[in-house]
Amino acid sequence: MSGMPGERVHRLRHSLEVAAPAGAVFALLADTARRPLYSPHVVHVERLDFDGVRERLRVWESAGGRIRSSLLVRVQHPHERRIEFVQLGGESPVDSMNGEWTVEEGANGRSVVTVRHEFTVAGGRDDDAAGEGLVTGDNARAELESLRRIAESRAGLDDLVLSFEESVRVNGPGELLYDFLYRAADWPGLLPHMRHLKLTEPSPGVQILDYDVRLPDGAVHPGASVRLCFPHAGRIVFKQTVPSGPVAAHTGEWSVLPDEYGVRVIAQHTVLLDESALLLDGAAPWAALRASERSGAGPVSPSVLELARRRVRQAIGRTSLAILELAGQHAESSVRSLPRRSAATAGSLP
Incomplete structure (x- = not known):
């Protein structure tokens, strides 16, 4: 063409x-x-x-x-x-x-x-x-x-990629759950590990997030993400554009799914591990394990890879679960705060 x-x-x-x-x-x-x-x-x-x-x-x-x-x-x-x-x-x-x-x-x-x-x-x-x-x-x-x-990675792609999800069931309207996920600029005051977050929306439904997070070892690391928002479908998909540690790429989705039991809010994640970071990061928790195996410059061993997968899964899962729980609390507290009509006025005309 x-x-x-x-x-x-x-x-x-x-x-x-x-x-x-x-x-x-x-x-x-x-x-x-x-x-x-x-x-x-x-x-x-x-x-x-x-x-x-x-x-x-x-x-x-x-x-x-x-x-x-x-x-x-x-x-x-x-x-x-x-x-x-x-x-x-x-x-x-x-x-x-x-x-x-x-x-x-x-x-x-x-x-x-x-x-x-x-x-x-x-x-x-x-x-x-x-x-x-x-x-x-x-x-x-x-x-x-x-x-x-x-x-060229020595570990297979299926070993370097991990996918998982966290979910929370909420007794509250899906619109309020989505509203909390959408308003990520409010998260720093609610999440202890998030020190700063700047959100810009260059076009409707497209969000750019720049933020600082405190890692488990106390270090503060900059991060950035692009989010695409689909309010009518109750979805926000994202890609982390500044990954850290052994993470080479991180994509995922926040979604709000009503069902016959109420509403479920879900965080899905797909992570690509950086094999070179696993081989070279001497400060990581798997470094001593690598040294004890005397694996030299060879491929990442299954035990090191499994430890890295577990640590990444725990770190990302802990953060996303905290956000989901806060979204649920936001929706449920908003419902509880709605004014209730008294029995005497419930049947009267406005």
Whole structure:
């Protein structure tokens, strides 16, 4: 797809050699659900339909300091290890965007992964094209490097990824639960570990959070997240953009689900562990365990990995459960504070 007649098509190509089999790298690229974990600029992906070859996606991504969304069609050619993509209905200044991912076999079990982009900009303005080229190039290089790091990890991806959830049942209206989750700017005064939080909303439903949290060891660490809010569905999805410790990526969702028993508020998390941090962090609780095993520069051992998974699960779970419980208290206390009509006036007309 090359744009409308008369439009200038801009082409970019980025490649990287990866010390992993081509099939393993292609499997990472084909895994749409996990793309926010290995793609630094992708905030959230929702698959709208998929027939086994062609999929239609809604993608939110960071581009040039802002969050933009687009419809994306991807067509997978697994026998060729190739994925075509076409962006539909992108945001200004992009008029059209398409391209493909390819993975080729190299020597000694290595592979070469390449991403190509073709795009046009509205009006053909050179400054807009240059800016879009910089953004697309930066994102492509970051995504390739992240793919390389994950594909080359000695631990399997399934061992480095953990998914879990916390939930609380509440006797209160779902609207008030969602309201508390949405108003994250109020959290620092309620959560002891959160020292500071600045919330900005550059466009309706998109929130940028910058905050400081106190870790269990007493250290204060900066953090940042992007949140996408869907009030009619009772959902807030997020991606932590400044992870800490052994966490390479962290995505998740807050959701409010009414059922026949009341309302359940849920926090879902998916975390990608950073294998290099597990190998190098001498101050971490698993460092002594690694030393005792004399594992040297080899892969992370199952015992170290399990300890890291448990510690991360506990730390994130403790925080999210505290937020869920506060949301429940907020909803239930608001209901209790509503004025009640007396028996004498309950049957009278207003």
